[in-house]
Amino acid sequence: MKIARFNGGRIGLIEGDHLADLTEAAGLDPAAWPPVGMVRFIAEHAENPTGIAALAAGAPRLSLDQVRLDCPVDWPNKLIAFPANYQAHIEEQKTATHGVISKFAAGGQGFFLKANSSLSGPSDPIVLPPVPDREIHHECEIAIIIGKGGRAIPRADALDHIFGYSCLIDVVIRGKEERVMRKSYDSFCPVGPWIVTADEIADVTAIETELTVNGEPRQKASTRDLIVDIPAMIEMASAVMTLYPGDIIASGTPSGVGPIEEGDRVVSRVAGVGALDLKVVRGEAGMHAVWDKPSG
Template identity: 70%
Template sequence: MLRFIANFDRATVEARIASGPCRPLAEVRLDTPVAWPNKVIAYPANYHAHIEEMKDGLVSTFKTGGQGFFLKANSSLSGPADPIVLPAVVGREVHHECELAIVIGKGGRDIGRADALDHIFGYACLVDVVIRGREERVMRKSFDSFCPVGPWITTADEIADPANIALELHINGALRQSANTRDLIVDIPEMIAMASSVMTLFPGDIIATGTPAGVAPITDGDVLDIAIAGVGAMRLAIVRGTAGAHPVWDKPAS
């Protein structure tokens, strides 16, 4: 998939679609579109309303976009046919975070804002799942299945205005999160510029754009629906797993 993204040629793909055999979508199992990107980059607290609901003493830093970004483990990626598996940790809440995924198409270093959108291959739905607590963020967000991405990649040329994309998340049919990319604190070009100022971006790298207000616990048996206008939608089951227990989680979450 990384080679496909790096060498993408729409005319060749459309010719294959026109001439090759096809199967109904209902007959295939979709995996996460990019299973092993070079990295998954995530921007925290990137909507003002979410900052206010978190109230963790870093409000002024977050509001300037000065928090920067963090990395999630590639092994946390899962797809639209996979459940979100809650770890066997007692006394901790696990929360959903509705986000847009940016998939890098053309890599580079020190990419300027003016050129940033030219480096995007496409967009997908992403759920950033987190166990709440004071441990390092990367640890709390990197359990297996804690980064569903899919159901496919909608290529950048199919999105008229990436600064005006509506997204929402429902749990058991009830709306939990609703926002638009126009409300981002660090916008999409700046995310690419900031990340590439630190490290080289490669084709297939995934950037999670941050979550809006409305994060809340998910529990065994819940059904999560994420939908992003023009991009796609996923329905994910929430199940309780048997792995993940460790004494590090035994202390109180706060």
Template identity: 40%
Template sequence: MRICRYDDNRLGVVKDDRVFDVTEALDAIPAPAGYPLPTHDLLIANLDKVRARIEAVLPNASSKAVNEVKFLSPIANPGKLVAAPVNYLKHLQEARSDEAIHHSNQVLEIQKIGLFLKATSSLIGAGEPVKVRHHDRRNDHEIELAIIIGKPGTNIKKENAWDHIAAYSIGLDMTVRGPEERSLRKSVDTYSVLGPWMVTADEMGDATQLGFHLTVNDEDRQKANTKDLVLDIPELIEYASAFYTLHPGDVIYTGTPEGVGPVKPGDTIMAEFEKIGRMYVAVESA
């Protein structure tokens, strides 16, 4: 199932280039008991219940064309945005050879440097623009497969990792180049794009060999396949959960391949993943 959030926080199902309004299925989510509110995403935590309700309301749902709606992030309240640096060998080589990327910092292998967190306040959907700050610096695009965690767990073994995945989406891990720590430079408002929708794990099937590519103003920039990940999907989940508990709605950005490059206000980024779809993201000035 392809599930989206759109327009004024509507819940939708995407079929044949149309978005069907199934917002009433959100009634399947139990109301929070009160303050403090849960620190995970309630839609993902109750996804099975919501999907059952969706099936009931979908036959009579109204719809709009995909190009008529504004896509929000499919996850409204992630507890964490986890990201994997230099997780494609050719990008590691690229980062080490290009001073505009490494800024005299040592670029270590992912097994040594580990993962990092992006601020949840940086998250937007495909229908919202990336707003560039720090115009005196290079601001780069990075296309990534995004994993949405569905079941909580800590110290998850890689052989059990697939059971913890609710869905997949397309991610853009935008970044300001500079000498500061990654988490700061990649946590700028609007610098974590997720969308245009999420594809549930049962519909996605095998995610280990997904082709994907990115263009800027129709110019080819990045093209790769998830089979070339240094740490694959189960290994990333095992690695992340060895340090902190993963909760429903947490998102793991799995890393970007070679071809990262700058964008500027007025540009349009197109990001496409096999089995997921395509999204267009505008670039504006903050």
């Protein structure tokens, strides 16, 4: 199943080129603050996602081309990210001006958190801050959406805690400042276009990803090449903190990262999930003296 968030917080089930609006059937108020409707929806259906289809009976249908798709999970408890999780990416960073941030092997350096406010959706542009003399790069990743929460989840049970998957682009200002700051600008974590439930992905060790900029291939990889694979990400993160329904884990990027500029079109695809097709624009806010020094 494909579950979407649309038109300012409504929840829908994708059916071909239409969408069944489940909002009222699920008892959700799209105007509620904070906007945790999808988190509640995931929590209520994590144990039995097949029950979602029953909500669609009698639900109003809308054409997909008549709705605005939003970030699937707008208000997760946390947004977890795994750095340097493909060996080829580590090697390319060694020769970059900014270099590799951590000296630990990827399997031993853990994870970090991005600001939840960096999340944006498939209808939103990537907004570049005015930081002259700095490159801003794309990173093609998979969003792993937690369904059933838990703490100290063993590897053998990890996949049972996944609600679904989505496309994710981790945008970053290159440099050696604190990673969280460089990756947490508004719009620096597009996710979408929807969540594909976990039962739709037959083999999590063979998910193909790719990213293009203006039609030029930049990144292409498979989860078979992950250093910390998907079950290990859940095992590691839950060893430290309780995972909650709707939490997002970003898988880490393969090689081929590169700069994006105002006017670019970035398309990131995850096989079996879909694609994010985004414009890149230049914003006015975001300059700070911290960016005045060289990136190297």
